[in-house]
Amino acid sequence: MNRITYKALSLLVLLSATLLVAVPAFAASGTSLEGSFKTMPAIILGSCILLFLIVGFMNKAEGTADFYAAGRSISRVGSGMAIASNWMSAASFLGMAAIMYGSGYHGLSYVVGWTGGYCLLLLLMASQIRRFGKYTATDFIGDRYYSGGMRLFTAIVAIFISFCYMVGQFGGIGLMFKWIFGMNYTYSVLIGGGVCLAYTLVSGMLGVTKNQIVQYVILITAFLIPAFILTFKFDYFWLIPELGYGRVVSDIVAGNATPYMNSLGHAMQTVPQPEFAMPWDTATGKDFFQWMATCFALMVGTAGLPHVIQKFYVVPKPSDARWSVTWGLFFICLLYWTSPLYAAFGRILSSNPEVGNLAKDAIVVYTAQLGSVNPLIVGFLAAGAVSAAFSTVSGLLVAGSSAFSNDIYFRLINPEATGDQQIRMARIATIVLSLGVMLVALLKLALVAQLVALAFSIAGCTIFPLFLLGIWWSRSNRSGGIASLSVGAAFTAIAIFYFICGKFGVALPGAAFVGYWLNPWYYAWIATPLAILANIFVSMSTEDTPEEIRKHLASEVHGVR
Amino acid sequence: MEESKSYDVNFFKPSTPFLRENIRVIIIGLVIWGVMTYGSQILFKIVETPTPEAPYTAFQQIAPKLADGSATPEELVTAANFYLAGLGKSAALLKNDALKGAFTSTVYTLLSDAEKQTLMSVAETAATDKTVNVDFINTALGITDNKAMMAVVPYALAPVSADKLAMTDDSLTPVMDKFFIHNQSVFTDTIVFGFPFHYLYSALILLTAFVLICLVYCQVIDKLMKKYGMESSYE
Numbered sequence: 001m002n003r004i005t006y007k008a009l010s011l012l013v014l015l016s017a018t019l020l021v022a023v024p025a026f027a028a029s030g031t032s033l034e035g036s037f038k039t040m041p042a043i044i045l046g047s048c049i050l051l052f053l054i055v056g057f058m059n060k061a062e063g064t065a066d067f068y069a070a071g072r073s074i075s076r077v078g079s080g081m082a083i084a085s086n087w088m089s090a091a092s093f094l095g096m097a098a099i100m101y102g103s104g105y106h107g108l109s110y111v112v113g114w115t116g117g118y119c120l121l122l123l124l125m126a127s128q129i130r131r132f133g134k135y136t137a138t139d140f141i142g143d144r145y146y147s148g149g150m151r152l153f154t155a156i157v158a159i160f161i162s163f164c165y166m167v168g169q170f171g172g173i174g175l176m177f178k179w180i181f182g183m184n185y186t187y188s189v190l191i192g193g194g195v196c197l198a199y200t201l202v203s204g205m206l207g208v209t210k211n212q213i214v215q216y217v218i219l220i221t222a223f224l225i226p227a228f229i230l231t232f233k234f235d236y237f238w239l240i241p242e243l244g245y246g247r248v249v250s251d252i253v254a255g256n257a258t259p260y261m262n263s264l265g266h267a268m269q270t271v272p273q274p275e276f277a278m279p280w281d282t283a284t285g286k287d288f289f290q291w292m293a294t295c296f297a298l299m300v301g302t303a304g305l306p307h308v309i310q311k312f313y314v315v316p317k318p319s320d321a322r323w324s325v326t327w328g329l330f331f332i333c334l335l336y337w338t339s340p341l342y343a344a345f346g347r348i349l350s351s352n353p354e355v356g357n358l359a360k361d362a363i364v365v366y367t368a369q370l371g372s373v374n375p376l377i378v379g380f381l382a383a384g385a386v387s388a389a390f391s392t393v394s395g396l397l398v399a400g401s402s403a404f405s406n407d408i409y410f411r412l413i414n415p416e417a418t419g420d421q422q423i424r425m426a427r428i429a430t431i432v433l434s435l436g437v438m439l440v441a442l443l444k445l446a447l448v449a450q451l452v453a454l455a456f457s458i459a460g461c462t463i464f465p466l467f468l469l470g471i472w473w474s475r476s477n478r479s480g481g482i483a484s485l486s487v488g489a490a491f492t493a494i495a496i497f498y499f500i501c502g503k504f505g506v507a508l509p510g511a512a513f514v515g516y517w518l519n520p521w522y523y524a525w526i527a528t529p530l531a532i533l534a535n536i537f538v539s540m541s542t543e544d545t546p547e548e549i550r551k552h553l554a555s556e557v558h559g560v561r
Numbered sequence: 562m563e564e565s566k567s568y569d570v571n572f573f574k575p576s577t578p579f580l581r582e583n584i585r586v587i588i589i590g591l592v593i594w595g596v597m598t599y600g601s602q603i604l605f606k607i608v609e610t611p612t613p614e615a616p617y618t619a620f621q622q623i624a625p626k627l628a629d630g631s632a633t634p635e636e637l638v639t640a641a642n643f644y645l646a647g648l649g650k651s652a653a654l655l656k657n658d659a660l661k662g663a664f665t666s667t668v669y670t671l672l673s674d675a676e677k678q679t680l681m682s683v684a685e686t687a688a689t690d691k692t693v694n695v696d697f698i699n700t701a702l703g704i705t706d707n708k709a710m711m712a713v714v715p716y717a718l719a720p721v722s723a724d725k726l727a728m729t730d731d732s733l734t735p736v737m738d739k740f741f742i743h744n745q746s747v748f749t750d751t752i753v754f755g756f757p758f759h760y761l762y763s764a765l766i767l768l769t770a771f772v773l774i775c776l777v778y779c780q781v782i783d784k785l786m787k788k789y790g791m792e793s794s795y796e
Contacts, residue, residue, distance in 0.1 A: 108763045112598060115768050119594045122775050123587050127782070131792070237755075242765060246755030253757065255646075255709060267708035271649035272614060277760050278743040279605050283650070288606050292599065318792050319783055326775040333768045340764050351709060353716040354691065357652050472572040550568040558570055559579050559791045 033358070033369050036182035041379025045180060048218060048383050049199060049390070055214050076320055080327025082209045083311055085216035087328070088335055089165070089392035090172025093219065093385045095449025096336070097367075098360040100343035102447075104276045106286035106294075107343065110449055111336050113295040113456075117302025118329040125303060126325050127318035128471045131557045135313050137306035137463060138407050144470040145481035146549060148411065153485055155407035157462050158306045161455045162400035163437060168451035169389040169396075170196075170441035175362045175448075176386050180379070186442055192386070193438040200394040200430060215391040220334055222384025225377055226368040227338050230345050233371060234260050234268065245341040252276045252348050262349040263372035270351030276344075293525035294453070300528050301456025304464030307399045342367045361448045393434075401429035445503060453521040457495070461527035462488035469535050471557065474550040480539030484531040491527035495520045579789040586785065590778050597770050605759055609744040616643040617741035627667070627728040634671060640728065641667040641702055642710070649713040650740050659730045661719035666726040671701055677723075684718040691715040 092114065100107030134140045138158060142151030173196060174189035181188065227241040237244035251258060255272030262268055275283035280291055302308065312321040346367035350358055358366050364385070368378045405426040410417050417425070445451065465484045469476040498514040501507075508514075517526070544550075554560035567576070575581040613621075620643040626632040627640055644664035648654050655661075669680055676697055686693045695714045696705075704710040743749075748759040756764075786792045 105760065105763070108760075112763055112767055115771050116594065116598050119590070119771050119774050123590045123594070123778060127792075243754050246753075246761060248755075249757065249760055250752060250755055257706075257708070266712065269707075269709040271646045271709050271713065273650055274614065274743040274745075275650070275740065277757050278745060278749055279602075279609065279759060281743055282739045288602070292602060295598065295602075319779075319786065322779045322782060326772070326779050329775055330772050333772055336768055337765060340760075351649070352712045353649070353652070353655060354712070472570065474568065474570040547568065550570070554568040554570050558577075558583075559789065560568065560570070560577050 033355075033366055034179070034182070038180050038182070038375070038379060040376055041180045041382050044376070044379045045383040045386055048387050049195070051218075052199070052211055052215065052387075052390070053202065056211050058210075076323040077327050078213055079209065079311075079315060079320070079324040080331055081216040082212040083308075083324055083328030084331035084335075085212040085219065085388075085391050086311060086395050087308065087332060087392075088216075088219065088388050089452065090169045090385060090389040091449045091452035092332075092335055092339070093223065093388040094172050094175070094361050094364050095168065095447060095452065096339045097342040097346065097364045098362075098447055099449050100340050101346050101363045102360050103284040103286055104281055105279045106284050106291055108340070109291045109295040110298060110453070111339060113298025114302060115329060115333060115336055116295070117299035118325060118332070120299055121303040121308070122322060122325045122329075125309075125467055125471060126312055126321045128557050129309060129467070130312045130315065130318040130321040132471070132553075133313075133556065135310075136403075136406075137309050137467075138403060140309075141463070141466050141470070141481070142407075144549065144553070145466070145478045146546060147478045147481070150478065150481055150485065151407055152412060153489075154463065154466075155403045157458065157485075157489070158403045159400045159433070161306065161458050161463075162396040162403075163433065163440075164458065165452055165455040166393055166396050166400075166434070166437040167440045167445075168448045168455075169393045170437050171444065171451065172361060172448045173386055173389045173393075174441060175359060176365070176382050176389075179362060179365055180382055185444070189438055189441050193434060193441070196390055196393050197397075197431065197434045199390060200397045200434075201427065212391055215387050216331060219384040219388045219391075220331070222380045222387075223335055223338060223364075226371075226373050226381055227341050229373050229377065230341070230368070230371045233373075234258065234345075241341055242337040245344050248341075248344040248348060249277050252344060253278075258348075262352070262355075262370040264352070264355065264370065266352035266354065268348055270348050273347070273351075276347055290519075290522065293519075293522040297457045297460055297522040297524035297528075298453060300460035300464045300524055301453075301458075304459035304462070304467065305456070306403075306459070306463060307395055309463075309467070310399065345371060397430050397434060400433050401426040404429040404433075443503075445499075450521050454496075457520065457522060457524040457527070458488075458492050460524035461491055461531050465528060465531040465535055469532065469539075471553075473536075473539075474545055474553050476535055476539045477542060477545045479542040480535040480537075483538035484535035487531040487534045488527055491518065491523055491530070494518060495523040579785070579791060582785055582789075583782070586778065586781050590774055594771070594774055597767060601762060601767070605746065605748055608748065609746040611742045612745040614646075614741045614743070616646055617737065619643070620737075624729055632728075637667055637671040637728075638702055641671065642704065645702070645704075645710055645713055645717055647737060647740055648717040649709060654736070654740065655713075655716050657733075657736065658719060659727075659732050660736065661717055662721055663728055663730055663733060664717050665719050665721045666728045668698055668701065669721065669723075669726060670728060672697075676701070680718075681720075681723070684720045687715045687718040688720065 096107060096110050099110055129140065132140060134143060138151050138154045141154045142148065170189055170193050173192035174185055177183065177188035177192035178185055183191070228238055231238035231241040231244040236247050252270055253272065253274045253276065255270055258268045260268040275281040280286060280288045315321050315324055342364045346363045349367060349370035365378060365382050368381055405422045409425045410422055414421070462485055465488065466481055494514065495518045498508060498511060499520045502511060502515065569576065572584060575584050619639050623632055623636045623640050626636060632640065641664060644660060644667060648660060648664060665684055669677055672680055679697065683693050683695060693715055698714055699705050699711050749757045751758040753761050
């Protein structure tokens with residue numbers, strides 16, 4: 001990290017310290033979880049967004065070359081943080097705890113899937129992708145499968161993945177804006193989404209990597225502080241909250257009495273609920289197969305997400321690609337180790353029926369409130385959730401709109417387009433994309449983490465097989481690639497079609513079968529292997545890959561001389 | 562054609578010493594990764610047995626007696642507590658009228674005649690006002706030191722007319738099976754650092770293992786690259 005980043009971070013520390021000292025009057029009211037406009041959280045959120053903009057302006061990139069060079073002056077630890085912040089969104093920050101709160105052990109398949117995928121990515125692909133030497137996922141697929149059609153189709157898939165991913169994020173942003181500003185969900189999504197869009201348009205060309213480091217520091221601090229406070233306050237082992245909450249899990253399973261109260265004055269005790277922790281419990285409605293399938297789908301999805309893969313192109317050396325993945329995974333785990341803590345505390349603190357049904361996706365914030373954590377810190381937590389969503393959304397919007405302006409508009413519609421025209425198209429695409437996302441987010445189709453899981457299944461069964469075989473099997477050719485992409489896309493279409501029909505009450509034949517085996521959250525468990533097989537069979541029965549490409553693959557990527 | 566052969570890349574047929582070693586490292590890493598992630602869950606699945614919670618086992622002894630009205634007061638207390646524990650488990654069960662009816666009927670049967678009348682009016686009131694005084698029920702059920710159970714009582718009552726008391730209901734069996742039978746094994750019953758072991762394993766140990774796999778892989782591959790002079794063009 002350089003001097004400027006340090007300055008920005010000390011600015012933040014100073015700011016938070018001032019807030020903590022200056023506002024003793026803002027004490028816990030402890031009567032309502034929702035309430036109205038919350039001044040301090042709103043100020044904290046505003047300061048965070050302002051800070052991102054300041055850091056961005058201080059590290060303004062002058063052009064594309066500078067944009068990439070900026071990444072090269074950053075250490076492995078720094079780019080690990082950038083990977084982590086690029087990766088961790090509202091789904092990690094809010095969604096995982098929500099799934100564990102509602103479905104117990106099943107939620108751990110998300111925790112395991114979203115971390116274990118990095119092993120797959122590192123072992124099979126990271127340095128090979130860097131050595132192949134392209135700039136985006138669509139470039140790689142277009143070149144490796146020597147097909148403009150494949151490039152176009154991948155660009156469309158990439159935009160669609162960004163879209164699904166962002167629907168979940170906007171849902172999370174909406175919930176947090178609702179909590180901070182006391183508006184209803186619809187206005188929150190529209191206003192939160194609008195702020196996020198404005199932020200992306202302003203910060204489009206600003207220093208992304210430095211910003212992501214700052215965003216990581218903010219979101220991990222915001223997430224960890226309440227964890228220490230909760231374990232300390234309720235007398236669990238607080239030095240390592242990630243171990244300390246173990247007793248909470250056991251207390252929930254056994255229904256043990258604790259001498260504590262939640263902020264509403266209810267006993268912090270629940271009737272015995274082994275269903276919270278026991279594997280694939282029938283009470284959660286999720287079985288063993290679903291655990292395994294979800295875990296697998298999220299893992300292959302992690303290794304196939306365009307905006308994750310693209311991170312490896314901007315590091316200077318292949319070994320940096322590897323080490324930044326390792327550091328990135330470590331920084332990601334700091335949050336993932338802690339996430340189940342919120343689910344456990346949330347479960348026990350909200351067990352009194354009088355607390356009522358809480359919006360699962362906001363359980364992280366409610367838990368901190370129910371544990372009467374200082375409202376300022378709860379506000380910081382909510383601001384952290386918004387930062388997590390913002391950093392991911394702005395990355396996805398940039399990726400989605402540049403895929404449109406470069407791979408679709410420039411290559412297909414108007415090859416004569418000037419740079420200015422392309423940038424204008426990218427801006428328009430950003431706006432159209434985010435408006436579309438807002439509209440879909442208003443439908444509240446599913447939990448944040450589930451919507452994001454859909455993006456992973458799509459990536460896992462379309463892009464992952466192309467990269468895997470593209471790197472490790474030179475025989476895989478254009479026809480094979482087309483076959484594999486078609487299989488993945490067909491499964492995606494079926495899963496989404498059935499899901500949407502189900503949501504709107506249209507009865508389709510075999511809906512129960514498809515809903516279980518080809519559920520949109522995890523259909524990649526079968527779609528990915530089938531896409532790989534399709535690639536292999538079609539490649540074998542058509543002519544070999546052109547020598548030029550095999551030569552590039554063998555010598556540049558695998559060092560065959 | 563002869564020359565083009567040498568540029569073939571196949572994960573399972575590595576053509577150079579570097580690739581052979583590289584792929585061996587990858588396969589070892591993937592096997593450890595796969596066994597730790599999926600092997601462990603399969604093991605949990607194999608050794609588990611569906612285990613009912615203790616109150617459920619006790620209740621099943623009593624259920625026939627509830628149906629024919631021969632249950633002793635102690636047995637009625639056990640049954641009512643079981644229903645109450647079920648109602649406390651989830652908001653969905655708190656909407657189950659059959660379960661609430663069974664609970665209220667069992668408590669009704671248990672109480673003295675004077676308290677029976679109070680229960681009827683309290684059950685009516687509780688439909689709208691959860692602050693209603695239910696101390697006499699708590700005392701009758703012997704749960705006055707269990708705050709979690711006491712908190713559920715006002716939510717568990719349903720207005721029941723005296724001529725339609727049903728202390729059991731066949732429709733409840735699948736619901737209770739769903740909520741009271743859990744997949745348990747030596748892994749779920751062993752407590753480590755306060756955690757049920759399987760939970761600790763998936764939530765913490767597995768994630769730590771992923772980081773370690775990546776760490777070791779990076780070091781091994783860096784050495785391998787040096788040994789074969791790969792990636793030297795990037796130095």
